[in-house]
Amino acid sequence: MTSLGARPLLDAVSDPAVGLLAVDEAPNPWVDPSYVTDNWDSILAYTGEHVRLTVLAVVIGAVIALPLALLARRSRFLSAPVLGLSTVVYTIPSLAMFALLVPFTGLSSNTVLIGLVAYSLVILVRNFLAGLQGVPADVREAARGMGLSPAQALWRVDLPLALPAFMAGLRIATVSTVALTTVGVLVGHGGLGQLITGGFAANFYRAEIVTGAVGCVLLALLADVLLAGAERALTPWVRAVRA
Amino acid sequence: MNDFSRALVYLNDPYNWSRPNGIADLALEHLVISAVAVLAAAVLALPVGVALGTARRGAGLVVVLSNVSRAVPTLALLTLFAVSPIGFGNRATTIALAVFAVPPILTNTFVGFRGVDPEVREAARGMGMSRGQVLARVELPLALPLVTTGIRTAAVQVVATAGLAALVGGGGLGRLINLGFGQQDYGVMIAGAILVAGLALLTEAVLALLSWALTPGPRRLPFLQVRTANGGSPVPEPTASGVPL
Numbered sequence: 216m217t218s219l220g221a222r223p224l225l226d227a228v229s230d231p232a233v234g235l236l237a238v239d240e241a242p243n244p245w246v247d248p249s250y251v252t253d254n255w256d257s258i259l260a261y262t263g264e265h266v267r268l269t270v271l272a273v274v275i276g277a278v279i280a281l282p283l284a285l286l287a288r289r290s291r292f293l294s295a296p297v298l299g300l301s302t303v304v305y306t307i308p309s310l311a312m313f314a315l316l317v318p319f320t321g322l323s324s325n326t327v328l329i330g331l332v333a334y335s336l337v338i339l340v341r342n343f344l345a346g347l348q349g350v351p352a353d354v355r356e357a358a359r360g361m362g363l364s365p366a367q368a369l370w371r372v373d374l375p376l377a378l379p380a381f382m383a384g385l386r387i388a389t390v391s392t393v394a395l396t397t398v399g400v401l402v403g404h405g406g407l408g409q410l411i412t413g414g415f416a417a418n419f420y421r422a423e424i425v426t427g428a429v430g431c432v433l434l435a436l437l438a439d440v441l442l443a444g445a446e447r448a449l450t451p452w453v454r455a456v457r458a
Numbered sequence: 459m460n461d462f463s464r465a466l467v468y469l470n471d472p473y474n475w476s477r478p479n480g481i482a483d484l485a486l487e488h489l490v491i492s493a494v495a496v497l498a499a500a501v502l503a504l505p506v507g508v509a510l511g512t513a514r515r516g517a518g519l520v521v522v523l524s525n526v527s528r529a530v531p532t533l534a535l536l537t538l539f540a541v542s543p544i545g546f547g548n549r550a551t552t553i554a555l556a557v558f559a560v561p562p563i564l565t566n567t568f569v570g571f572r573g574v575d576p577e578v579r580e581a582a583r584g585m586g587m588s589r590g591q592v593l594a595r596v597e598l599p600l601a602l603p604l605v606t607t608g609i610r611t612a613a614v615q616v617v618a619t620a621g622l623a624a625l626v627g628g629g630g631l632g633r634l635i636n637l638g639f640g641q642q643d644y645g646v647m648i649a650g651a652i653l654v655a656g657l658a659l660l661t662e663a664v665l666a667l668l669s670w671a672l673t674p675g676p677r678r679l680p681f682l683q684v685r686t687a688n689g690g691s692p693v694p695e696p697t698a699s700g701v702p703l
Contacts, residue, residue, distance in 0.1 A: 306662050307655045308618035310625075314635045314651035318461040318644055390529050397531040400625065401639060411537045415626050419541040428534035435529035 247422035258410070258426065265406025265434060268328055268399070269392045275328075276335030276388060283336075284343035285369075294344065301337035309334070309398040317402060327399035334395060335388040342384025346377030379453070382446040386439055393435040397427075407431050464645025465652060481634070481653065487548070488630035488657065491623070492616045495552045499559030499612060504605075507567025512574075512597065520568045527561040532619045533626075540626045551628040555619055559612035566608025570601030599674050606669030610662065617661045621654040631657065 251258065287294040312330045320326040350373050358368040374381075397408025405412070410427030414420040447454070468474055475481045510516040532554075539554040540546035574597045582596040624632030634650025637643075 302662075303659065306614055306618070306658050308621050308658055310621045310632060310635055311618075311651035311655040311658075314639065314647050315655075317639070317647065387528070390525075394529060394531040397533040398622065400533070401635070405533075408531065408533055411531075411534050412625060415537050415541065421541055424534075424537050424541060428531065428538060431531045431534060432526075432529050439529070 243419065243421050245421045245425050250422040251426055254423075254426075258407075258430070261407050261409050261427075262430060262434070264324070264404065265393070265396055265408075265431075268324065268331060268396050268404070268406060269389065269434075269438070271328055272331035272335050272392050272396075273339075273385065273389050275332045276339050277385065279332075280336050280339035280343050283340050284347055287340070287344050288347045297340060298344070301340055304333055304337045309395050310401060313398060313401050322402045322404075324399070324402075324404035326402050327396065327404045330399075331392050331395060335392050338388040338391065339384050342380055342387070343377070346380025346384070347373060349380060350376045375450075378450055379446070382442065382449070386442045386446075389438045389442060390435045393431060393438060397431060407434070461644040461648055465648035468645050468649040469652070481631075484629065484631045484633055485653065485657065488617070488620050488632075488654075491548055491552050491555065491628075491630055492613065492620050492661075495555035495616050495620075496559050496609070496613045498552070498556040499616075500563055500609060502556075503560045503563040504567055507564045507605075507608075508571055508593070511568040511571025511601070512593070514572050516568070517572070520565050524561040524565045527558065532558055533622055536619075536623055536628070537626045540628070546627040548623075548629050551620065551623040551630075555616045555623075558619060559616050562611040562615065563605075563608045566604045566611070567601070570604030570608075571597055573604070574600045603669070603673050606665075606672060610665040610669060613665055614658055614662045618654070618658040 283297060287297040309330060312333065313326055316326045316329055320329065354372060354376065355368065358372040363371065396406045397411060399405035400408040400412045403409070407427045407430045410423050410430070414423030414425075414427065417423065469481075473480070507520075510520065535557060536551060536554045539550040542550070544550045544553065578596060578600070579592060582592045587595065620628075620630045621632030621635065623630055624636040631650055631654045634653065635647050636650075638645065638647025638650055
């Protein structure tokens with residue numbers, strides 16, 4: 216298959232003067248099971264990288280977000296800058312974010328990971344903060360009145376009550392991180408996104424592009440279903456009340 | 459000289475802005491693609507959102523749409539349209555971006571119009587307003603903050619995403635990032651990144667001011683909402699599909 220080169224910026228194909236290439240006549244189906252079976256190993260490898268980046272980004276993001284949210288809950292003077300900064304980070308396009316990180320971390324997957332952590336962090340901080348602020352003040356007071364230490368109150372009162380909001384944030388962060396990882400193709404670590412741009416560079420090889428795209432969506436759905444199941448398992452009292 | 463000062467030097471050269479296919483041209487292309495995409499999405503999503511919202515139907519459909527759109531990578535959609543018979547270039551980019559702009563506008567319009575108090579609507583009807591008058595004078599002003607939030611979310615998302623088009627042969631400021639990266643000229647790449655990020659932040663700020671100016675009643679700047687919310691419980695800004703692009 217003729218390659219157009221790794222950087223498909225040239226307008227050669229759309230130039231009528233070039234005329235029809237022989238490859239244009241070749242069938243280029245959108246879905247081709249033989250592509251998937253023939254390239255199963257590399258698809259699996261890209262999926263593995265995708266999963267690794269997503270899981271690491273969300274876990275690291277959550278680990279940083281929880282103390283930040285606890286701190287931001289203490290006063291409005293802390294929550295305002297945290298939320299303001301998260302809005303700004305959120306607005307920075309991922310391509311720009313990864314490009315700005317390249318001079319520091321080079322072409323390693325750390326470039327992608329740091330960018331993804333930043334995005335999952337800002338989603339999680341907002342949701343964690345919303346969850347913590349949703350804990351009724353009188354419940355916290357009651358916990359203190361019962362003699363619970365701040366750590367006990369956090370572990371046994373705040374966290375269980377805020378758990379639904381936490382899980383909602385984790386689900387949103389995970390699903391959007393799965394989608395965002397594809398932009399890592401800029402530095403060659405985009406997980407399944409590599410298939411998308413790889414197929415584009417390999418003369419618009421549709422089967423490869425569709426495999427990458429469908430793989431991303433399936434991965435996001437699977438992650439969402441798993442987290443929904445975890446939420447169900449972690450909050451048995453929610454169902455008990457409804458029943 | 460490190461890459462960041464090289465980027466500043468690049469940005470400070472007027473010729474880099476004014477030459478054909480320079481920053482000015484690319485920024486204009488970027489903005490035109492984004493504007494057309496958002497307008498197309500608004501034309502499509504606003505009537506549907508108003509119709510579903512006032513009828514209070516289709517909540518499931520709207521939620522599913524906004525959730526699924528979060529799971530689909532923008533890069534995938536851009537690439538799929540680029541390799542479709544439309545052919546790659548600005549047309550495919552615009553269509554793909556318009557598809558992504560629909561869910562936030564639709565969801566927020568739907569939620570805005572559905573949230574109008576039925577008693578207010580009934581009172582307006584009882585005062586003798588026609589259905590059209592109720593829509594224009596009662597429901598629209600009440601729903602407007604959410605509608606403008608939806609459009610702002612969509613616009614910022616589109617401006618941010620338009621940069622990705624350069625990875626699959628599209629135009630716009632993303633080209634600088636892709637070009638700089640491809641030529642190992644990190645100065646150009648960082649200059650492009652600064653421009654794309656700046657344009658996204660500028661879009662957010664301008665549209666926030668615009669929606670503030672348009673909103674009737676007690677007005678709050680969207681980014682100051684946290685501070686002005688009383689009782690210490692900030693109202694989380696209602697956005698539809700919160701996806702950074």
